[in-house]
Amino acid sequence: MDQSKEQRILNSVSYNAVKGDPESVLDCIDNYCSQKEWAMNVGDEKGVILDKVVEEADPTIALEFGTYVGYSAIRIARLLKPNARLLTIEFNPEFASIAREIIEIAGLSEKITIIEGHSQDIIPQLREKYQVDKVDFVFLDHWKERYCPDTILLEECGYLKKGSILLADNIVYPGAPDFVKYIRSHKSFDCTNYPSHLEYMKVEDAMEKAVYMG
Numbered sequence: 001m002d003q004s005k006e007q008r009i010l011n012s013v014s015y016n017a018v019k020g021d022p023e024s025v026l027d028c029i030d031n032y033c034s035q036k037e038w039a040m041n042v043g044d045e046k047g048v049i050l051d052k053v054v055e056e057a058d059p060t061i062a063l064e065f066g067t068y069v070g071y072s073a074i075r076i077a078r079l080l081k082p083n084a085r086l087l088t089i090e091f092n093p094e095f096a097s098i099a100r101e102i103i104e105i106a107g108l109s110e111k112i113t114i115i116e117g118h119s120q121d122i123i124p125q126l127r128e129k130y131q132v133d134k135v136d137f138v139f140l141d142h143w144k145e146r147y148c149p150d151t152i153l154l155e156e157c158g159y160l161k162k163g164s165i166l167l168a169d170n171i172v173y174p175g176a177p178d179f180v181k182y183i184r185s186h187k188s189f190d191c192t193n194y195p196s197h198l199e200y201m202k203v204e205d206a207m208e209k210a211v212y213m214g
């Protein structure tokens, strides 16, 4: 059977990246996806915004919805302090397995836990099963219509504390209008929009940061 695009990305990383060097893994994926086959990684332009917000948050516990092939997980985890960790949720087993291998090549398997499942099922289990009390940083990059319900669920489960930072990808394209409406009108969130471009394209896109005010 033909290999998937995601398998071809893994092949390229496995062949070209320097083992244990997250930057070289990111560069390899960005080169492959801008020159060979487009893929929905946050990419190098929006990736710089992600880097800045992660550095601002300096999280002990970071959470991600939508691992895909692990590009943003590596981007986030490479900036984490020694005892900090990233939990990333992915419901597609093929993507979870490819991400696990790419994260291993980057040398970040100790800092990243890939949780296979649906975010709406996993979120309520984070306290008991993953010893999560509060989350300091959340990156939303899964199905766009799930941003809003999953944010509400995080709040309801009590994982947000004063200063928790949410960052959402694709605010313009493909867009997450219900999430934007909800978060910008919510009294406890202080929102900032970061205009940018769709990964590897000249198309407009943006990211939205929302700081929880408690």
Ligand SMILES: CCCNc1ncnc2c1ncn2[C@@H]1O[C@H](/C=C/CNC(=O)c2cc(-c3ccc(F)cc3)cc(O)c2O)[C@H](C)[C@H]1O
Pocket (backbone or CB within 6 Å): 040, 041, 042, 065, 066, 067, 068, 089, 090, 091, 092, 095, 117, 118, 119, 120, 141, 142, 143, 144, 146, 169, 170, 173, 174, 198, 199
């Ligand atoms: C219901 C279960 C919810 N819970 C879930 N729980 C766990 N994992 C989940 C859940 N829902 C989804 N996932 C996983 O997350 C990933 C999904 C990511 C989705 N991302 C996009 O759709 C997108 C599109 C474009 C784009 C732009 C231009 C184009 F022309 C085409 C595409 C660009 C972008 O930057 C984009 O991030 C992964 C594929 C999928 O298995």
Ligand SMILES: [Mg+2]
Pocket (backbone or CB within 6 Å): 040, 041, 042, 141, 169, 170
């Ligand atoms: Mg995205």
